[in-house]
Amino acid sequence: MLVALLALPGLVLLAALAGSLLPLNRDWDEPAAGTTIYLRSNGIHVDIVMPAQAGGLDWSAVLPPSHVREAPADVRWYGFGAGERRVYLETPTWSDITLKTLWSALTGGERVLHVDQTDRPGFELRAIRLRPEEYRRLWAAIRADFDGQPRLIDHSGYGPDDAFYQSRGRASAVNTCNQWVADKLRLAGVRTSAWTPFAPGLMWRYRTVDAGLENVAR
Numbered sequence: 001m002l003v004a005l006l007a008l009p010g011l012v013l014l015a016a017l018a019g020s021l022l023p024l025n026r027d028w029d030e031p032a033a034g035t036t037i038y039l040r041s042n043g044i045h046v047d048i049v050m051p052a053q054a055g056g057l058d059w060s061a062v063l064p065p066s067h068v069r070e071a072p073a074d075v076r077w078y079g080f081g082a083g084e085r086r087v088y089l090e091t092p093t094w095s096d097i098t099l100k101t102l103w104s105a106l107t108g109g110e111r112v113l114h115v116d117q118t119d120r121p122g123f124e125l126r127a128i129r130l131r132p133e134e135y136r137r138l139w140a141a142i143r144a145d146f147d148g149q150p151r152l153i154d155h156s157g158y159g160p161d162d163a164f165y166q167s168r169g170r171a172s173a174v175n176t177c178n179q180w181v182a183d184k185l186r187l188a189g190v191r192t193s194a195w196t197p198f199a200p201g202l203m204w205r206y207r208t209v210d211a212g213l214e215n216v217a218r
Helices: 002-021 085-090 099-107 132-144 177-188
Strands: 035-041 046-051 077-084 109-118 125-130 162-171 207-209
Touching: 035 132, 046 132, 046 177, 077 085, 077 162, 077 177, 085 109, 085 162, 125 132, 132 177
Parallel strands: none
Antiparallel strands: 035 046, 035 125, 046 077, 077 109, 109 162, 125 207
């Protein structure tokens, strides 16, 4: 049993490597024109960053600036992430992680959504250009996770421009925040990794860009 416990981390890493290399929607190719979205990573966690308005769809009508303490004057982007409730709400920085929150992340708990409203996509980005129907599917897949009318969680957020929302589903060591991103891309029809609990296993597939250098739509 001791040998098995010691071998478990290695097996998880091997499974994550295999899952990150195994593609879903393998026939997808990036179009020459369309709407650009971004994946934003801090090295651990990945968000999907979408234009506030594109393709006839308007996030500001669903998640108005009044939902945050101080939205930028020109909200051009919405960043979406998902995670386990205790981990998200009780760990504003990595130094705040406790054994209790780590256990929640591993064993599973209620999923919540984190949304920020911003005038720039951010840093450490990967770009994905989507066809109109792909963009609509991605938008609808994220919208569905609010499970009806968006319900704010009573939390101050990490800063003045973000908020937490109730979500359907659960998060765990298998169904991680990064796997949530991969699942949304899969539903949109984009080539993505089959199982990617870690951010690098997802980010490597897409184009590196500097924020602001690529048009939202072409």
